[in-house]
Amino acid sequence: MDSVLTVRYYRTSYDTNYVVRPEGRLTVKARLNQTGNTFHAKGTVNGIDSKADLSTTLKTTVSVGASYRGLSASLSINPGKMSGAYKDYEFNLNYYSSRIGLDFSYQRSESLSGDVRRGDQLQPLESGDLSMKVVNLVGYYTFNHRRFSFPAVFNQSYIQRRSAGSWLAGFSYQGGIIDTSDELKARNENAPDVSIDVGHIGIGGGYGYNWVLGRKWLIHLSMLPTVVVYNRNRFTVNGERKEAKRMRFNMIFNERIAIIHNFSSRYFAGANLVMNNSVFDDKRVVVNQNKWRARAFFGVRLF
Secondary structure, eight states, rough: OOOHHHHHHOOSSOOTTTTESSSSSSEEEEEEEEEEEEEEEEEEEEOOOOOOOEEEEEEEEEEEEETTEEEEEEEOHHHHHOOOOOOOOEEEEEOOOHHHHHHHEEESOOOOOOEEEEEEEEEEEOOOEEEEEEEEEEEEETTTTTTOSSSHHTTSSEOOOOEEEEEEEEEEEEEEEEOHHHHHHHOOOOOOOOOEEEEEEEEEEEEEEEEETTTTTTEEEEEEEEEEEEEOEEEEEETTTOOOOOOOOEEEEEEEEEEEEEOOOOOOOOEEEEEEEEOHHHHHHSEEEEEEEEEEEEEEEEE
């Protein structure tokens, strides 16, 4: 089995002058992760300007993982979840290959807080007053896949030996719904009944670059802007709904920043940030979402 995994592990479509597999069969990593999400919506409902500014509680996890010849397993712990302070649910799936990559996240939250303003009236909203379900999906294709490596940056299964960049083509999807909770309605009959329904599909292209400094440092920058080709944005307050136009020029930006330092062929550390930002502006209704995930890690390659 080890022989089969070894052959598969070192079979690569990369130009080995630029990208190679690391030494060592076993890689162990410790990671600190944090994610957050903010929403901004506004529209004129019943002749009254309405606006909502909301954000979720930050999610922090600590994880330990191991990878042997490309087979990986990990264990994550959420201290806030264990203590009862964090009650949301979030699932993230990231796939990075030489040509194709996917970033998927699903979040179910009741920790949204912020405020809703209707005209001159301001209604503060606390954790538990709103419920949210939201999905974010980004897919991309790497054109210069023989010399430019996303896996070298985001899962360290390869090493970028020389600087290289690549044009990217891809798509984005942001969708979900935010509703006033039944608890808030029962507690305060004068509280606004708010519903924000979001759905964006975008296609576009961008560029990424891996900058290698002295064989010790790797800096990554990439951006994939996509043009929204279809949207389903609705902002409802107390039963009065406003909808944005289905076809309107707007953007979803997908940004990645990372830095990695190789102390030696065995030890490495780094940090990265992945963000998805929608910029949607319409005379009827505006709905913008900003989702991000930050990660710091330390790893060692064994054997």
